[in-house]
Amino acid sequence: MTRQITIEPLTIESFQPYGDVIQLEGNKNVVLANQGTAKRVNYIAKLENLRETTGPALQNARPNMCIFSSAPRPTVGGRFEVKLLERHPYSSQVFMPIFQHGVRNSNPDEPCYLVIVAENGSDDKPDLNTIRAFAASSTQGINYKANSWHSPMVTIGQRVNFVVLVWENGVALQDCEEAPISPVIVDLSPSFRGLSKL
Numbered sequence: 001m002t003r004q005i006t007i008e009p010l011t012i013e014s015f016q017p018y019g020d021v022i023q024l025e026g027n028k029n030v031v032l033a034n035q036g037t038a039k040r041v042n043y044i045a046k047l048e049n050l051r052e053t054t055g056p057a058l059q060n061a062r063p064n065m066c067i068f069s070s071a072p073r074p075t076v077g078g079r080f081e082v083k084l085l086e087r088h089p090y091s092s093q094v095f096m097p098i099f100q101h102g103v104r105n106s107n108p109d110e111p112c113y114l115v116i117v118a119e120n121g122s123d124d125k126p127d128l129n130t131i132r133a134f135a136a137s138s139t140q141g142i143n144y145k146a147n148s149w150h151s152p153m154v155t156i157g158q159r160v161n162f163v164v165l166v167w168e169n170g171v172a173l174q175d176c177e178e179a180p181i182s183p184v185i186v187d188l189s190p191s192f193r194g195l196s197k198l
Contacts, residue, residue, distance in 0.1 A: 003128060004185045007192075010115060010134035010142075018117040018148045020045040022096060022141030045143035048092040049167040051174070061091065061169035068095070068162045070113070070155045075188060080156070082116055082133075082184040085126045085149045087177050091167035095153065096141035098161050111135035111191045112160050115142055116151035125179050135191035149179070156192055 008014060012021045022044050024030070033040040051058045073080060097112070115134040121127035126149040136142065138160070144150050153162070168175045 002183050002185055003131070004187060005131060005133055006187045007114070007133045007135050007190055009191065010136045010140055015115070015117075015134060015142065017119070018150070019092065019145040020143040022094070022143060023139060025139075045094060046092065046145070047094070047143070047165070048090075048146040050090040050146050051167065051169065058090065058174060059169040059171055061167040061174075063165060064168045065163065065165050067098075068153060068164050070153045070160050070162065072157050072159060073154045075156065075192075078187065078189045078192070080114065080133075080154060080186045080188055082131075082151055082186060083181060085116070085118060085151055085179050085181055087120075087147055087149045087179075088144070088166060088175065089147050089177060090174055092146050093144045094141060094165040095143075095162045096164075097138040098163055099138075108138045111137050112155060112158060114151070114154040114156060114186065114188075116154065116186065117144075118149045120147065120149060126181055128181060128184065131184055133186040135188075156188065 010021060012023070012026050015021050024039060024041060027041045027044065029043070030039050030041050032038070049061055049063075051061050113136050115136050117132055118126040118128060119130040
């Protein structure tokens, strides 16, 4: 039987086991900067490059700041099917949405992408009993902890551009490990109300 889960709102507290939510609202360590004209949140995400601490067998990695331009994924009846998770065993990975001219979503607080995560199981594969899906808006970025299982980026209804930061060395399994999973259906209806139910 196919596993089904319902999408949840993305909050700093709910995402803590998997990494950090990058947003101004809800952060406690806001300070003023630029002669009081800006708000600054320090140390908003824990950036990790574990290759430095795991031994000489790993090739050095360097930070790769890049742009992902993610096309919307297909949905059926207000649902999305997850068939693959991935992890970056030695690096955190930041996704921060950036403004894109002409996007249909005029409300930045409306969700535009999914964050799908799972804990690591005793077999060193995703534990599907722990899989969760969060609805994220264009005012929220995320930082996956190193070795945290997550879905490749899923945008809903529109293309979304992201600035991404990850440490990479060009060795495939050190940079990114993929795990096919039994399909999981995510019910998007609580957060993405405009999706067709057909």
